[in-house]
Amino acid sequence: MKDAMTPAPLNLRQLLRNATQQLHAVGIEAPQREARLLMAHAARTDLAGLLRIDTLSEAAQARFAEMLARRLRYEPMAYITGQAGFWSLDLAVSPATLIPRADTETLVEAVLDHLPDRNIPLRVLDIGTGTGCLLLAILAEYPRAFGIGTDLNPQAAALASFNATHNGLAARSTMLCCNWADGVEGPFDLVLSNPPYIPHADLATLMPDVVAHEPARALDGGPDGLIAYRALARVMPDLLAPGGLGVLELGIGQNHSVPALMRAAGLDIVEIRPDLGGIGRALVVKK
Template sequence: MKDAMIQTPANLRHLLSDAATRLRAAGIEAPQREARLLAAHAAGTDLAGLLRIDVLPPGSHDTFMQILQRRLDHEPMAYITGHTGFWSLDMVVSPATLIPRADTETLVEAVMDHLPDRNAPLHVLDIGTGTGCLLLAVLAEYPQAKGIGTDLNPDAAHLAARNAARNGLSARCDMLCCNWADGITGPFDLILSNPPYIPHADLNGLMPEVVRHEPARALDGGADGLVAYRALATIVHDLLAPGGIGVLELGIGQDHSVPALMHNGGLQVLEIRPDLGGIGRALVVKK
């Protein structure tokens, strides 16, 4: 009966209630908010604008039904809407890259504390840039800085360039398709990376949104989750300028193993900064 009610334009309150019930049954967290976000996107408005709507127009109703099914299939909301916020920026996203997470903002906070001169003409390298979120957030905070973002996936590099243009930062960065930092010459005052760090055996235990929809190559850290860090230890050491810092994202429980790899690579750990959940998230190193 509910499915029949929700197939044609209906009172928005009833439509949202039915959608929330279906989202809850699918195991989606905060189903009422998710239903409202989907309806707002379908109607081309925001949550405040949705308050002024009693019935979705036929075209918007059809769109709502389509994107509701996508969310019921655990497609991430950011892929459905096509964008998400990171730091002070609005980032376009696609299945070519991971969706930027709030935990990753911990790296930007660490950069700002360790490099307090906001007018410094920093030369920045972001390895595995994805959407470009880390590099672009730093460039937004340091108006004299310039940078390079690299990604093995050409679609990701193209998306990062699109985000640079979207946020008015194209003139101060280049997004390149390459493996790690192949062909890149330093030195750099700041090296950033949010590398793949999930142990291969743990991938299938991640949330359905991640397992089914986000790119496995951007998550898979090999048998022990540390493959990328072994490469990064050498790259950071070789490309870091005197007095420069590297800031790398860590996975859960890696705040002991990764610092040891960095030490073996000739780097000194300055800080392991926790995210809001208390997990050691941002590793700060220097030569």
């Protein structure tokens, strides 16, 4: 017989309703879905598995309450769960890196279209690799490719190495902690980069999830948002093999300024590919 003081098991529906209301009150988009994702992670299951349970254990309830409190402070979901999906990959994430975004998959799509032979032995460089998402997505698609990822942050480089191992790509990748491509010898068939490109004055206008939690160094593109692109324009001509491709992520309104920098560096503009929102997102250049 249960002790009369033992609390009744908590009902998931009520917990979800309460969490959804709290998330909605602070302006979180899709609060019901976010509440379900948090609960699934706390219960150590997925959304489908959540449908098969009615109550949470005390330990899972405590995890859910702690995770919900973090989300109510606008901490990104990916940092709370420690993981994010990108392309076909499951990636670990941390506050040392930007969270991979669907818009960045536009760069992967551009590479696949311009290099349709999946069996070519590409030599790939990803400058500012972060989680390693771009480099690892390319290696997953080109089984004979080898790649190097660089990042100024040693924690990011270590995380990218972990992600390479976790996705079975460590044997074909090396992650280095360095400034841009210092000490890296080319030539490369493909150079990738998702650099910091947000003008400094615009940082304060970003969503609270981003401005308060994601690393400013990976976002801040300087007064005009172009500091990183100027650095890339200086090094890419020497890093690319003849006929090699560079694929760079662009920010809003950079469709003219960044191509102009690349042309001045002697690179040909091949394409500016829009993302699903119609924003020019992937700049493809060629040596």
